[in-house]
Amino acid sequence: MSLKGLFNPRWPGVALFDLDGTLVDSAPDLAATVDQMLEHLGRKPAGLEKVRNWVGNGAGILVRRALADKTDWEPAALKDEILYNDALEIFYHAYGQINGRNAVVFDGVTECLNHLRSLRCKMAVVTNKPDRFVAPLLNKAGLDQYFRIWVGGDTLDVKKPDPAPLLYAMEQLGGTRGTTVMVGDSAADVNAAQAAGIPCVAVRYGYNFGGSVNSLGADAVVDSLAQLL
Numbered sequence: 486m487s488l489k490g491l492f493n494p495r496w497p498g499v500a501l502f503d504l505d506g507t508l509v510d511s512a513p514d515l516a517a518t519v520d521q522m523l524e525h526l527g528r529k530p531a532g533l534e535k536v537r538n539w540v541g542n543g544a545g546i547l548v549r550r551a552l553a554d555k556t557d558w559e560p561a562a563l564k565d566e567i568l569y570n571d572a573l574e575i576f577y578h579a580y581g582q583i584n585g586r587n588a589v590v591f592d593g594v595t596e597c598l599n600h601l602r603s604l605r606c607k608m609a610v611v612t613n614k615p616d617r618f619v620a621p622l623l624n625k626a627g628l629d630q631y632f633r634i635w636v637g638g639d640t641l642d643v644k645k646p647d648p649a650p651l652l653y654a655m656e657q658l659g660g661t662r663g664t665t666v667m668v669g670d671s672a673a674d675v676n677a678a679q680a681a682g683i684p685c686v687a688v689r690y691g692y693n694f695g696g697s698v699n700s701l702g703a704d705a706v707v708d709s710l711a712q713l714l
Contacts, residue, residue, distance in 0.1 A: 498607065670687060
């Protein structure tokens with residue numbers, strides 16, 4: 486199946502993008518933050534590769550995974566909420582200083598965004614990253630100019646894979662299920678799009694908790710967003 490030309494003058498009218506692992510490789514910053522948090526707590530650093538597999542469900546779950554030292558942590562195994570709250574506060578403080586320092590825009594992203602903008606497509610970021618960190622990262626990456634709105638992990642009461650953030654962004658931009666696409670890198674993105682009833686493009690280069698995106702059921706899977714032009 487050829488995907489070239491999928492993004493064309495007729496479609497989409499609205500494009501929603503995940504942030505971490507889709508537009509920007511922010512794992513180095515997140516790993517540095519997690520390691521700083523763990524060391525502050527007297528624990529061994531996790532390192533970049535582990536943290537890559539923990540990203541995708543928001544800061545709270547990232548911190549819980551780091552404390553448990555595994556992706557498939559069990560809530561019952563983390564009963565110390567005082568430790569968790571302390572760790573989360575340390576994480577937020579550290580990430581506020583590190584956010585965007587080493588982040589890199591993935592190849593093909595700027596080309597895709599420029600193409601969609603030329604077609605007058607309305608674009609939004611829909612991410613599980615806490616609201617306070619979204620705008621600074623987009624600004625440092627030079628991507629804020631492309632997006633009319635961004636929906637963070639605490640903009641609403643729920644986050645992806647719940648469909649509500651996608652539907653909220655779509656409605657804010659005047660889109661419909663037939664004119665809107667979600668672009669992401671993980672099961673959270675694909676599942677949210679499917680629940681929202683909108684098509685989804687998944688990128689292979691992202692995080693997805695260490696697993697492949699090929700079998701998630703996305704409508705298209707690409708190695709670069711430039712393949713869609």
